[in-house]
Amino acid sequence: MKTHFSYDDEIEQAQCGTWLGGFSSTSSDWAQVDCGACLKQKAKIIAIHNTEEAAIVAQMGDMADFMRNQPQEDDR
Numbered sequence: 001m002k003t004h005f006s007y008d009d010e011i012e013q014a015q016c017g018t019w020l021g022g023f024s025s026t027s028s029d030w031a032q033v034d035c036g037a038c039l040k041q042k043a044k045i046i047a048i049h050n051t052e053e054a055a056i057v058a059q060m061g062d063m064a065d066f067m068r069n070q071p072q073e074d075d076r
């Protein structure tokens with residue numbers, strides 16, 4: 001039984017592309033991951049995750065700016 005890397009326990013496909021059945025487990029702790037494909041892609045998986053997080057943070061920033069620029073009820 002291999003442990004694949006995943007940020008989410010509920011997913012059906014590991015980060016390396018392996019479809020997870022009852023025989024595989026996932027972990028978000030790299031120390032517990034023993035799947036070669038996952039480990040090989042470790043740098044890429046982390047990079048993608050960081051990019052996604054940055055995009056989410058940027059999006060939330062845009063949203064905050066948008067809300068701030070909306071005319072307030074009190075200003076009318």
Ligand SMILES: [Zn+2]
Pocket residue numbers: 003004005014015016017018035036037038039
């Ligand atoms: Zn894997």
